[in-house]
Amino acid sequence: MTDLFSAPPGLPPRSTLRRDCVACGACCSAPDITALSKPLGVACRHLEAFQPGVGCLCRIYAARPPVCRSYAPDWVCGEVAPLPTLEARTQRFLDLYGLEGGGAPAGGLSP
Ligand code: SF4
Ligand code: SF4
DSSP, X not given: OOOTTOOOTTSOGGGGGOOSOOOXXXXXXXXXXXXXXXXXXSOOTTBOOOBTTTBOOBTTGGGOOHHHHTOOOOHHHHHHTXXXXXXXXXXXXXXXXTOOXXXXXXXXXXX
């Protein structure tokens, strides 16, 4: 079985240190999500602002769409979650996948 937390070759082993979701918000901000009409690099409209000790939570968590329900933390979390702002986490997420963000990433929701 594939270990979702095994980083691809060439990425540093710190990826394996993060093995759960810490609500960093990057996966709700970086990817485009058709079901939510969410463009690349723009925070989901349902993402709450960062709260210390809590992180960035989903305002509609109980009713979030299947694409969000099926998303699982993986090695990317270890690459993005430690970064200090949502903007930085979003940018790192985009960079890891070789994507170009469209608008104002995660504005107002930092860190
Ligand atoms: S990128 Fe990983 S740690 Fe951050 S919110 Fe998504 S699943 Fe959680
Ligand atoms: S609906 Fe919730 S879980 Fe899905 S991208 Fe938006 S904030 Fe994240």
